[in-house]
Amino acid sequence: MSISALTTGTAGLTANQRALDVAANNVANANTPGFQPQRAQFQESSPAGTGVTLSAEGRRLSASENTPGPADASAASRPNGVGLASELTDTLVYKAGFNLSANVVKAADQALDSLIDVKT
Template sequence: MTISALQAGLSGLQANQRALDVEGHNVANLATQNFQPQQASFQQTPGGTSVTISTAARDLSAAANAGGVPSGTDPASSITNSLVYKANFDLSAKVIQAADERIGTLLDIKA
């Protein structure tokens, strides 16, 4: 059970890191003309969580006119998503820490 908690925590770390990378890429290209932002989609797998990266289909001209941004990136959404992904990353790290402590306790009992 502890090993599966480690695997779930690790997959959560990796998935949220990829999602943070996507948002960073989107924000970095905020001023890039006709840039199509990517979107992270999370899926549950038997071993934990995975992320699929896709290009978001958006009306670039509407986004440019509405926010004055030449790309289809919505800065407010990117910031909000980044905060959520960071919180999820931190929670996954706590799962790993708890599992690590439990393994240490189990090893102490056996010794």
Template sequence: MSGLQAYQQGLAVEGHNTANLATQDFVPQSASFNEARPAGTGVTLSTAARELSAAQDSGAAPSGTDPAASITNSLVYKLGFSLSAKVIQAADERLGTLIDIKA
């Protein structure tokens, strides 16, 4: 579940950055995925402002958001969300099989 939530929040960050693509002096955020403590119990997401030097890149928007990176990140987060959902579905199916065997 923590994977689903983290990827959903990552998509929200990229959506926010994309929505403010043309906003002058907007400081885009980046998502950083971290392993939850204790190890192996999930994933957490933290967001931080990106360096303003990104605004000086030739491909960056007036806000400093890099459209190509934002789109790429969105696709990665979408696929990660789908994968996390499939893991939960597989675990649910295995649990159902185990319950059927015990019954």
């Protein structure tokens, strides 16, 4: 059980780190004319229950999906439609997901350490 929790936690760390990379790339290129922003979309790993990953489709260019809404009027003035407010919100969500995954890894590590101590 601890091994599967460790695997799930590391999968969450990796997926959230990649999502942070996508958001950082979008922010870094917010003023680049012609830049096509990307959107991170998570999907369950296979087999089910073993973690999460970014889908290949989730990293596709999504200029049509990343249209500015009323909450992000700054995106309307950007040459490529990157919404800085939505990117900031996404970054906070990915950071929280990363921290939660790190806690899962830490708990699995502690459980494995206890298991190894008991058996020796």
